Amino acid sequence: MSQIETIYNAVLEGEAPAAKAGVEAALQAGLTADQIMQQGLIGAMTEVGRLFESGEYFVPEMLIAARAMQSGLGLLKPHLAQSGVQAAGRVAVGTVKGDLHDIGKNLVGMMLEGAGFEVKDLGTDVTPEEFVAAVQADHVDIVALSALLTTTMPNVQATVEALKAAGLRDRVKVMIGGAPVTEAYAKQIGADGYSPDASAAARLAKAMMAE
Numbered sequence: 140m141s142q143i144e145t146i147y148n149a150v151l152e153g154e155a156p157a158a159k160a161g162v163e164a165a166l167q168a169g170l171t172a173d174q175i176m177q178q179g180l181i182g183a184m185t186e187v188g189r190l191f192e193s194g195e196y197f198v199p200e201m202l203i204a205a206r207a208m209q210s211g212l213g214l215l216k217p218h219l220a221q222s223g224v225q226a227a228g229r230v231a232v233g234t235v236k237g238d239l240h241d242i243g244k245n246l247v248g249m250m251l252e253g254a255g256f257e258v259k260d261l262g263t264d265v266t267p268e269e270f271v272a273a274v275q276a277d278h279v280d281i282v283a284l285s286a287l288l289t290t291t292m293p294n295v296q297a298t299v300e301a302l303k304a305a306g307l308r309d310r311v312k313v314m315i316g317g318a319p320v321t322e323a324y325a326k327q328i329g330a331d332g333y334s335p336d337a338s339a340a341a342r343l344a345k346a347m348m349a350e
């Protein structure tokens with residue numbers, strides 16, 4: 140089995156120590172950080188997304204695989220920075236004001252990392268002003284808003300409005316998701332996209348960057 144295959148299988152099976160050891164061995168063997176990330180980590184997470192969407196993997200399997208991917212990625216990050224590998228884009232992700240649910244948001248963040256994005260996690264209970272500040276402070280390509288409560292859905296709209304009021308709306312794409320959120324709601328509030336799950340969120344983000 141090649142070193143890339145070892146990493147790929149470790150992520151797919153959610154084996155964090157094996158993923159880390161695989162990345163370490165591949166670096167020592169002289170494989171480039173980009174090759175390890177694209178073929179090993181991102182390749183495996185793309186397959187995890189496919190397995191989730193076809194109903195073969197469920198949230199726990201996806202979470203465990205994402206954690207294995209992150210343990211390998213942690214080791215790779217300094218090498219990626221050194222070799223000047225460009226991230227697929229930068230995403231500021233957070234759960235909106237008043238909402239403390241973070242499991243889905245974390246999964247979305249991990250799938251985005253698995254797809255090669257640089258993720259700035261703003262946490263939970265994030266006010267519209269904090270989202271605005273994050274876009275102002277960094278070069279953010281996409282703002283990703285999660286809401287799990289019907290009572291906090293209006294804060295998704297409030298965040299879109301705050302970005303408009305700050306003159307930033309044209310600079311960023313806005314994607315939204317979470318159990319009560321729908322495609323129709325995304326259209327109604329002027330978001331750029333909606334995705335029903337973390338795997339679809341990673342695909343949507345890639346499509347947004349390609350526009």
Ligand code: B1M
Pocket residue numbers: 198237238239240241242243244246247282283284285286287288289290314315316317318319333334335336337338340
């Ligand atoms: Co709460 N809760 N909760 N809760 N909780 C729900 C959401 C609820 C549906 C339960 C119920 O009543 N059946 C209900 C909401 C009802 C409604 O508004 N319609 C509810 C309630 C009412 C509450 C409280 C108000 C309860 C109370 O105190 N009376 C309270 C609110 C606290 C607050 O936020 N201010 C509360 C508290 C909590 C806990 C703290 C106990 C805990 C959260 C722990 C945590 O997140 N760290 C909790 C939990 C665990 C749940 C349930 C059981 C599970 C949520 C979850 O993590 N799912 C939930 C019921 C349920 O969903 N079955 C419930 C797993 C996760 C992977 O899925 O988050 O949907 P999910 O994310 C998915 C997709 O939605 C999507 O991708 C993810 C992965 O595929 N997605 C995105 C999510 N964000 C996305 C963003 C995107 C794209 C996709 O783009 C940016």
